[in-house]
Amino acid sequence: MINATGLSKTFKGGDVAVKNVTMSVRPGEIVGFLGPNGAGKTTTMRMLTTLLRPTSGTATVAGHDLLGDPARVRRHIGYVSQSGGVSPSVPLGEELHLQAMLYGLSRAEASARTAEVLAMLDLTGMESRPGGTLSGGQRRRVDIAFALPHRPALLFLDEPTTGLDPQSRANLWDHIRRLRAEDGVTVFLTTHYLDEADALCDRLLIIDHGEIVATGSPAELKAGGRTLDQAFLDLTGRSLREEAAL
Amino acid sequence: MVRDTWLLFRHNLRATLRQKAGLIFGAIQPLFFLVLFGPIFATIGSWETLVPGLIIQLGLMSTGMAGFGVVFEKRSGALERLRVTPASRLALLLGRVLTNAVQLILQVVLLVAVGYALGLRAPVAGLLAGLALVVVLGASLAALSYAIALTMNEQLFAPVMGTAVIPLVLLSGAFLPMSMAPGWLDALSYVSPFRHVLEALRELFGGHYFTGTVVAGVAVTVVFAVISLTVGTRVFNRASA
Numbered sequence: 465m466i467n468a469t470g471l472s473k474t475f476k477g478g479d480v481a482v483k484n485v486t487m488s489v490r491p492g493e494i495v496g497f498l499g500p501n502g503a504g505k506t507t508t509m510r511m512l513t514t515l516l517r518p519t520s521g522t523a524t525v526a527g528h529d530l531l532g533d534p535a536r537v538r539r540h541i542g543y544v545s546q547s548g549g550v551s552p553s554v555p556l557g558e559e560l561h562l563q564a565m566l567y568g569l570s571r572a573e574a575s576a577r578t579a580e581v582l583a584m585l586d587l588t589g590m591e592s593r594p595g596g597t598l599s600g601g602q603r604r605r606v607d608i609a610f611a612l613p614h615r616p617a618l619l620f621l622d623e624p625t626t627g628l629d630p631q632s633r634a635n636l637w638d639h640i641r642r643l644r645a646e647d648g649v650t651v652f653l654t655t656h657y658l659d660e661a662d663a664l665c666d667r668l669l670i671i672d673h674g675e676i677v678a679t680g681s682p683a684e685l686k687a688g689g690r691t692l693d694q695a696f697l698d699l700t701g702r703s704l705r706e707e708a709a710l
Numbered sequence: 711m712v713r714d715t716w717l718l719f720r721h722n723l724r725a726t727l728r729q730k731a732g733l734i735f736g737a738i739q740p741l742f743f744l745v746l747f748g749p750i751f752a753t754i755g756s757w758e759t760l761v762p763g764l765i766i767q768l769g770l771m772s773t774g775m776a777g778f779g780v781v782f783e784k785r786s787g788a789l790e791r792l793r794v795t796p797a798s799r800l801a802l803l804l805g806r807v808l809t810n811a812v813q814l815i816l817q818v819v820l821l822v823a824v825g826y827a828l829g830l831r832a833p834v835a836g837l838l839a840g841l842a843l844v845v846v847l848g849a850s851l852a853a854l855s856y857a858i859a860l861t862m863n864e865q866l867f868a869p870v871m872g873t874a875v876i877p878l879v880l881l882s883g884a885f886l887p888m889s890m891a892p893g894w895l896d897a898l899s900y901v902s903p904f905r906h907v908l909e910a911l912r913e914l915f916g917g918h919y920f921t922g923t924v925v926a927g928v929a930v931t932v933v934f935a936v937i938s939l940t941v942g943t944r945v946f947n948r949a950s951a
Contacts, residue, residue, distance in 0.1 A: 513794055514794070515790065515793060515794065535796050536796075538794055538795060538796045539796045541794070542794075543794040545787050545790050545791070547785075547786070547787035547790075548786075548787050548791075549786065549787035549788045549789075549790060549791025549792075550786065550787075550788070551725075551783070551786055551788045552786065553725070553728065553729075554725055554728075558721070558724070559721075562717060562718075562721045563791070563792075563795065565717050566714060566717060566718075566792065566795040566796070566797040567795050567796065568796065610791055611794075
């Protein structure tokens with residue numbers, strides 16, 4: 465579903481954000497991209513979602529060439545950024561309908577799919593609510609709804625549960641699992657929460673200073689009786705728990 | 711591309727119409743100049759000289775600040791959400807620019823209507839030609855404003871653009887014709903593309919259509935439109951906003 469080779473990003477001024485990232489994600493996996501703040505998680509994700517052009521490297525995303533055919537990549541992926549994308553004053557239903565039509569759905573399809581996506585995320589009945597009136601957990605679910613109208617095979621989530629209360633986080637995990645179970649969606653998410661990585665992900669990629677330093681299932685990374693936090697500390701010299709507390 | 715532009719235009723227009731207070735203030739502001747400054751000006755000049763000036767002022771002020779809207783959308787993440795759809799990048803720009811154009815048309819029509827009540831007399835053909843010229847100019851400036859808003863530090867956008875527009879309005883001769891200015895100021899004002907457009911507008915309102923001044927105004931507008939739309943498209947194509 466994702467095959468990236470040697471992806472690198474150097475920003476103007478010479479800051480190297482991502483160094484030679486080679487990775488793959490198989491169809492149907494939920495893969496977590498774990499790393500401290502500033503490790504290059506978001507930059508990598510923005511490259512894979514066509515928002516940022518890599519300085520070097522190549523990738524195939526959802527079956528299409530990232531650099532050669534970004535428009536087709538966009539048609540097959542969904543992306544939820546860290547900040548989300550809910551406009552504070554526009555009614556949800558209207559905005560979701562627009563989003564669906566921009567993904568190429570007809571007016572009738574867009575209406576049907578809007579209702580369907582809202583129902584999937586337990587948001588039925590909130591069509592006329594402007595984004596600014598939602599709770600944090602609701603807003604995050606709306607963000608995910610925006611990424612789904614075109615039934616993407618691959619969903620990118622950048623820190624989906626950061627800032628949410630424990631109950632909303634668990635609720636969002638259920639929704640993510642259900643997307644995979646019911647619609648076969650492959651999920652690639654970044655997180656700096658170890659419990660999230662442990663509970664939700666089949667496989668983890670750990671990134672530090674722009675480089676992937678380890679990959680494996682949570683169980684593999686915990687081999688030898690280490691906790692995930694210890695494994696992380698061993699690999700990066702940093703504790704994620706402190707990072708998460710920030 | 712046309713479909714995406716239309717969808718975004720409709721969406722933006724609806725969002726603009728929802729901000730009723732903003733619309734009302736946007737419409738009233740230029741009328742103050744007409745009602746509270748116009749009668750003074752009318753003692754030394756004609757309404758056909760003043761109203762085009764106020765139209766240019768309105769056009770520069772309202773579309774020059776258009777980029778402010780995209781700053782909010784960038785901050786809320788809504789812009790990025792649109793950028794990951796397959797929608798054409800050009801449509802993301804044009805959908806907005808068309809909304810600004812419609813808004814400007816409504817404001818200019820209102821200004822001219824009130825101007826008529828106060829004594830403006832201009833031929834319909836001249837009014838329509840003038841409106842077309844101003845709308846093209848305003849839409850181009852809006853495109854440029856979006857490009858600047860996406861390129862510049864967002865905190866600086868409002869103060870910098872707000873300040874930059876003032877000399878452009880004054881140098882165009884919006885309040886008093888530059889023919890009244892001392893030589894150096896008159897010469898300086900040719901730097902502002904809007905002076906040429908304004909002079910063309912005054913000719914059109916006076917019922918003179920095929921003069922050198924009108925041709926110059928149209929030419930400047932076309933060149934400005936091409937440059938602004940090119941820059942706007944470039945920025946929307948590459949902006950990692």
